[in-house]
Amino acid sequence: MGRMSPPDGDIAVFLHCLQAVCGELLANEAELSALDRAIGDGDHGANLCRAAHALLEAADDLSSLPLPKALERAGMLVVTSVGGASGPLYGTMLMALGRAWPQDATAGAVADVLEQAMEAVGRRGRSTVGEKTMLDVLVPAARAFRESVASGSLGAALQAMVDAADSGLAATRPMRATKGRAAYVGERSIGHLDPGAASARLCLRAVARVLCESGSKELRS
């Protein structure tokens, strides 16, 4: 399997991903806030939209940076714009990706870095899979991507990632929240999807869509 994209195309692909993710967040603000309103404080959509606006505003600046720096900088923008716990969590993910981004960005190397970044998110939130958080999507999605990329095409690995994100989100519904604002509603959190898991799935889907479209020619070979 080849690189995720040609070296000079990395930043262009990153920008496409960024735009797709931000577009997805802006389009789903109401839904994310509605999920958060059911078990939290109802600000998840607005919080992530602030991040999306900050990222889109900085897109030109980011595109002048090498990819690892752009990822780190994007992470810092998320941290400073969100205002809720999801800021440090998503910010940590991006910064961890940037810090560990492989020089030779093969799909396999990126898969390892992705999984490590999800572990960094878990450490930041002192949380783990099964606690009704974004980790219930991020961790299985990264694992599915790594496992699938080892044996199949990038397209198949992205599909596996998206499928794992879908089932990870669905799995949060029967869970009882023990982390974040939803922990305060305790039993009443059961039966609702976790808003962080929902936003994580949206983001991963947007990235997968861009990578399938833009990278497939190089990557399927």
Next chain:
Amino acid sequence: MKTRVGLVIVSHSSDVARGVADMVRQMTGEEIAVAWAGGNPAGGLGTDVKKIVAAIESVWSPAGVAVFVDLGGAETNSEMAVEMLDASKRERVVICNAPLVEGAIVGAAEAASGSDLQHVRKAAEEFLRT
């Protein structure tokens, strides 16, 4: 005079953060430095890493800073803020696992008496458990 531990109050609400800082000042007067950070970057409910960093910097001294937080995101954003400080300052800032109002008052009283950072934290964290 020996420098005292400073306090930072972090709340989702700027009214709560300012109010708790006022209560601390009423008790301790000018004996210790108190700063607050409340509200998200857009001015709504939430917390703002940059404001927390600025609040810590504003009361920082080698005696250290005790940070008091309300709910989840305030803690996560405060941890992020501490990591953004210079390494030399970082180890002299603690986030107390204590109720915001009671913890800040107990911590402030302890700091005003001249106790060091670890004792301020311990007093705040243990107050409600005794």
